Amino acid sequence: MRSYIVDDPVKKRFLLDREALVSEAVLKDEMARIFSKCWIYVGHSSELKKPNDFVTRRVAGRPIIFNRDMRGDIHCLFNTCRHRAAIVCTEREGSRRSFRCIYHGWAYRNDGSLGGVPGEEAYAGELDKSELGLRRPARFESYRDFWFMNLDANTPSLLDYLGKATEYLDLVVDQSPSGQMEVVSGVQEYDVAGNWKLMVENSVDDYHLPTTHSTWLAYMANSGVKIERPTEGRVLPTKGLAIDLGNGHFTTDNVNFRGRPVAAWIPIYGEDAKPEMAEIRRELVERVGPDRANRIADTNRNLVIFPNLVINDGSSVTIRTFFPDGAGKMHVTAWALGPIEETESARARRLDAFLTFYGPGGFATPDDVEALELVQQGLANWEDDRWSEMSRGMGREGEQLNSDEHHLRIFWRKWNQMMESV
């Protein structure tokens, strides 16, 4: 059994074999051992507001339809005709009671069952339509409106899989007075010429913030945000932790300095926003108590649900997922998430705050993309320069910092363990 990591607790060294980031054979194994075995994020209930609503997308390389049927039940269907395999729904989103294949006209109800087959009599009564509904992933479950699929039937429930990560999902969902968050319209989809696992690292690696994002920090400072000089050996303005949530999940958990649409005002929001921000805070305190309100509003957290779901609860709330498209390329999708009862002005502020940092036009994400692409380009030397050094903070006792690599090692240990299992 080969290992892609050197994990030496005595010498306190952790090395990663760079082949893991460049090899098409590794990618093939990942599809079988990770993406076909783990719970993979599909979508959010709020994307399907009414019965018959649907969206189509690719999840772990699989074209799927994520939809509500006529009764309002949510499904995840493979978007592949049982007859000769054509995609049956070509629209990106909409409302449909049925999906009809344009090739030979097989039509499926939106609960997946096969309705009509043109010229059915030619099958001489042998066609059992009840066996020919659209296929679907073996498992499909949700936690607080976040829906995941699993291609492996023999797997623990989603709730068991998420484990302690639910506490961090709760910190997001509890930002809504009714416990209902919604995906805002408008999706950001962009490719990065880098291995998908680099995005896992980048999403939680706060070590890179002062260098990669110095222009974002300058923008914050120019806008009147107080950026403290790091002290006590830190590289960041405030203290932040890296926390192991089990099952390969982990999060950063930082004292906030960057402003948050949930009741942490910064000058970029403008003086006019202060009364409304105060009201959001008041409601939060009244509903969950002062301690939990501070926990929600005054910390920011980037959460990774293994293997490829990131929820950035920072300058705004993002759902970010990404899938490999070859070993050296990934496709990233990002959405904004907000409370359903948010006022128009609070929603506008949330979206504006999102764009200060995140996305292909943000003040930070393009530089992340650049960094990951430079890594992938540098990896061309992998055969002669084989190991990535990931030991930062390994000797630290007790609390682990967000600017160390503890949480990155959690990912790689879990990944390596799954890649070793057959």
Added chain:
Amino acid sequence: MGNDITRSQVEDFLYREAALLDEWKLEEWLGLLTDDATYYVPPNDHPEGDHRTTLFILADDIVRIRERVKRLMSPDCHAEYPHSRTRRLISNVRILSVDGDLVTVAANFICDRFRRYERIREYVGGYRFILKRVGDDFRIKERRIVIDAHELGALGAVSFIL
């Protein structure tokens, strides 16, 4: 400039803007904007969306446009250092309406972008600008750029001024 605005006047202005952007004369480019200018790139899936209710690729007020230029001119703006080379071709310019001193114009564009040794990235789409007449010249009050691609995909980012 008289009361009748001609297409060629608008074209001249758009060509001048394109040249400043292609030459990375961004400080000078800021001079073409009004003090309340806005700059929008809607998301690929909702090109008709409103930035207050839809997540955009980019939605700047004048303060953030100026901050964006500062960022772009810094060698620490890694996504654009070394700078991309861009070449804009603007065509099908139309004056859609004139309302007092405000002129709404539409145009098609192709913006080819070259970065280091990467293959060409071609941004194709439409401009929808609101220009303000200032004496014999224009200033840009609103700059809205709709990208035709169904998703940003291989275009990657809008890290420069599109």
